[in-house]
Amino acid sequence: MSRLWRASPLTYLALVVAAGLSVFPIWWMFVVASRSNDAMGQLPPPVTPGGNLGANIARLFDNPDAYFLTGLINSAIVATTVTVSVVFFSSLAGFAFAKLRFRGRNAMLLVIIATMMVPTQLGVIPLYLLMTKLQWNDRLPAVIVPVLVTGFGVFMMRQYAGQAVSDELIEAARMDGCGTARIWWHVVLPALRPAAAVLGLLTFMTTWNDFLWPYAVLNDPANPTVQLSLRALSDGYYQDMSQVFTGTAIATLPLLLVFVLFGRQIIGGIMEGAVKA
Amino acid sequence: MTVQLDARPPVAPAPQRSPGRLSRLDTRYSPYLYVAPFFLIFGIFGAYPLAYTFWVSLHDWDLLGADHPFVGAENYTRLLADADFWHALVNTLGIFVISTVPQLLAALWLANLLNRGLRARTGWRMAVLVPNVTSTAAVAIVFGVLFGREFGMINWMLDLVGVDAIGWKSNRFASWVAISAMVDWRWTGYNALILLAAMQAIPRDLYEAAAIDGAGRARQFWSVTVPLLKPTIIFCTIIATIGGLQLFTEPRMFNSGTNPIRGGPLRESQTLTMYMFENAFAPHYNFGYGSAVAWLLFALIAIVAAVNVLLLRRLGGDRPQKGAAR
Numbered sequence: 304m305s306r307l308w309r310a311s312p313l314t315y316l317a318l319v320v321a322a323g324l325s326v327f328p329i330w331w332m333f334v335v336a337s338r339s340n341d342a343m344g345q346l347p348p349p350v351t352p353g354g355n356l357g358a359n360i361a362r363l364f365d366n367p368d369a370y371f372l373t374g375l376i377n378s379a380i381v382a383t384t385v386t387v388s389v390v391f392f393s394s395l396a397g398f399a400f401a402k403l404r405f406r407g408r409n410a411m412l413l414v415i416i417a418t419m420m421v422p423t424q425l426g427v428i429p430l431y432l433l434m435t436k437l438q439w440n441d442r443l444p445a446v447i448v449p450v451l452v453t454g455f456g457v458f459m460m461r462q463y464a465g466q467a468v469s470d471e472l473i474e475a476a477r478m479d480g481c482g483t484a485r486i487w488w489h490v491v492l493p494a495l496r497p498a499a500a501v502l503g504l505l506t507f508m509t510t511w512n513d514f515l516w517p518y519a520v521l522n523d524p525a526n527p528t529v530q531l532s533l534r535a536l537s538d539g540y541y542q543d544m545s546q547v548f549t550g551t552a553i554a555t556l557p558l559l560l561v562f563v564l565f566g567r568q569i570i571g572g573i574m575e576g577a578v579k580a
Numbered sequence: 581m582t583v584q585l586d587a588r589p590p591v592a593p594a595p596q597r598s599p600g601r602l603s604r605l606d607t608r609y610s611p612y613l614y615v616a617p618f619f620l621i622f623g624i625f626g627a628y629p630l631a632y633t634f635w636v637s638l639h640d641w642d643l644l645g646a647d648h649p650f651v652g653a654e655n656y657t658r659l660l661a662d663a664d665f666w667h668a669l670v671n672t673l674g675i676f677v678i679s680t681v682p683q684l685l686a687a688l689w690l691a692n693l694l695n696r697g698l699r700a701r702t703g704w705r706m707a708v709l710v711p712n713v714t715s716t717a718a719v720a721i722v723f724g725v726l727f728g729r730e731f732g733m734i735n736w737m738l739d740l741v742g743v744d745a746i747g748w749k750s751n752r753f754a755s756w757v758a759i760s761a762m763v764d765w766r767w768t769g770y771n772a773l774i775l776l777a778a779m780q781a782i783p784r785d786l787y788e789a790a791a792i793d794g795a796g797r798a799r800q801f802w803s804v805t806v807p808l809l810k811p812t813i814i815f816c817t818i819i820a821t822i823g824g825l826q827l828f829t830e831p832r833m834f835n836s837g838t839n840p841i842r843g844g845p846l847r848e849s850q851t852l853t854m855y856m857f858e859n860a861f862a863p864h865y866n867f868g869y870g871s872a873v874a875w876l877l878f879a880l881i882a883i884v885a886a887v888n889v890l891l892l893r894r895l896g897g898d899r900p901q902k903g904a905a906r
Binding site for chain 2 (some may be wrong): 309310315316317318321322324325326328329331332335343344345346347348355392393395396398399400403404405408411414417418419420421422423424425428429430431432433448449450451452454457480482483484487508511512513514518519522529530533534536537538541542544547548550551553554555558559561562566567569570571574575
């Protein structure tokens with residue numbers, strides 16, 4: 304690592320400004336969420352929390368149009384299911400690409416890399432028609448099944464498995480009579496744990512945040528994800544911003560929690576991925 | 581982005597120890613089983629819909645019609661004569677340009693700051709990355725209020741320095757700026773970390789050599805760092821292009837009230853993806869027309885990404901540097 308340039312006070316000053324700009328909107332979201340609606344008309348705008356959070360939360364969960372609790376539960380179900388599935392199938396495929404020999408391997412890997420560059424979001428219209436045929440419209444499988452395994456996940460796991468699992472270890476397991484499935488379970492998966500954790504975190508956050516596809520396919524206002532509850536709030540309750548902001552704060556909280564607990568790993572994952580990719 | 585397809589030799593087949601037939605079948609066919617889920621899911625829910633979009637775009641296809649007659653290129657000719665389409669196209673490109681250029685420059689600068697010997701290294705990195713992990717819809721709502729006309733914090737601060745209130749939602753260009761601010765807020769730190777990772781891979785002696793040759797800090801940055809970061813900068817630009825031209829959540833949630841999918845009463849901030857949604861889903865449910873928008877957007881992304889790569893190839897002079905980059 305090159306630490307050529309010493310950090311001057313000016314460096315720190317610039318970083319404080321950058322960090323302040325990054326954190327402020329999030330901070331302010333919690334400020335408004337904890338105040339009454341009077342805060343919206345105040346100039347200069349208040350920047351410290353108030354005591355109204357409880358009342359705002361009660362109003363939010365009583366709101367008959369937002370289905371906020373349903374949204375939270377649905378988002379938890381969707382994000383958890385997708386995360387477990389992506390980690391499972393990606394580590395399996397990543398192991399195969401990194402450590403097993405089979406015809407068409409490189410070609411298939413190239414296809415996977417290509418899929419990461421293709422804007423598949425543009426296929427929403429046929430996807431919507433397909434969901435109508437499957438009768439999954441307005442139901443959670445519509446937002447779960449299409450992302451059960453992703454090209455990004457497979458590629459990330461393949462890159463990591465290539466260096467984290469030694470061929471000797473796999474060969475030894477094979478000598479002991481292990482089939483590939485058992486090698487994956489007993490040898491590869493334990494070695495992949497750090498990368499699998501990062502993939503799981505990134506997947507959870509992406510899925511929790513997903514907006515466009517749920518917006519298209521979950522049209523029943525009574526069965527939203529939490530992001531769609533926010534849409535209902537934002538479109539209908541712009542007179543009651545402290546309630547809307549309470550919604551945004553609660554929808555953001557799980558992500559912040561994950562980030563505070565595992566930020567180091569997430570940063571490591573993003574930076575390592577950048578060097579390797 | 582260089583991909584090493586054969587970074588490690590694959591496991592050699594087990595030596596002649598007459599493995600059982602089952603075991604041979606396992607080594608031979610199980611890899612296909614392991615990679616099959618991806619291809620199955622991607623095929624059904626990724627590739628097929630994308631290709632089928634083109635087929636749908638050649639038909640008069642809406643929600644209610646029992647049959648959808650083939651109309652050839654009619655959706656496309658109608659679209660190319662549609663002023664709202666061009667309006668959304670200009671919005672999309674405008675927001676893309678005024679968000680991406682400052683974003684990548686700021687990311688480069690931020691990465692350069694983070695690449696110094698800092699105290700609390702992880703803390704700074706987390707602080708610049710935190711916007712990226714927040715909920716996009718939530719943040720768009722917050723920015724919508726920050727950029728409010730009457731009581732928004734931005735206008736209040738502008739007022740302090742003597743600037744008149746700006747209608748961030750009613751003025752077309754101002755709405756582009758506000759939405760770009762949102763995009764940059766989310767992505768600058770992320771790109772900075774990617775660039776930082778690449779910066780740290782640059783060998784130190786290159787800087788020492790440059791310093792001996794009398795290059796100052798700024799000169800070292802533009803003559804050593806930036807050229808060597810070229811592959812990473814191209815990578816970041818392509819990702820920003822693919823994401824930026826499909827921008828949807830930010831402008832959609834920035835607008836509230838009646839018909840926000842139009843991006844304001846006069847479509848001030850309607851992007852192409854929003855325009856596709858407006859036509860393909862509520863209120864119009866015209867799948868054929870919406871699909872034509874999707875395909876033109878797809879083409880646009882491909883063209884802009886290619887142009888960007890060509891432009892960036894020239895970055896930092898035309899020195900040959902194959903191999904040195906990684």
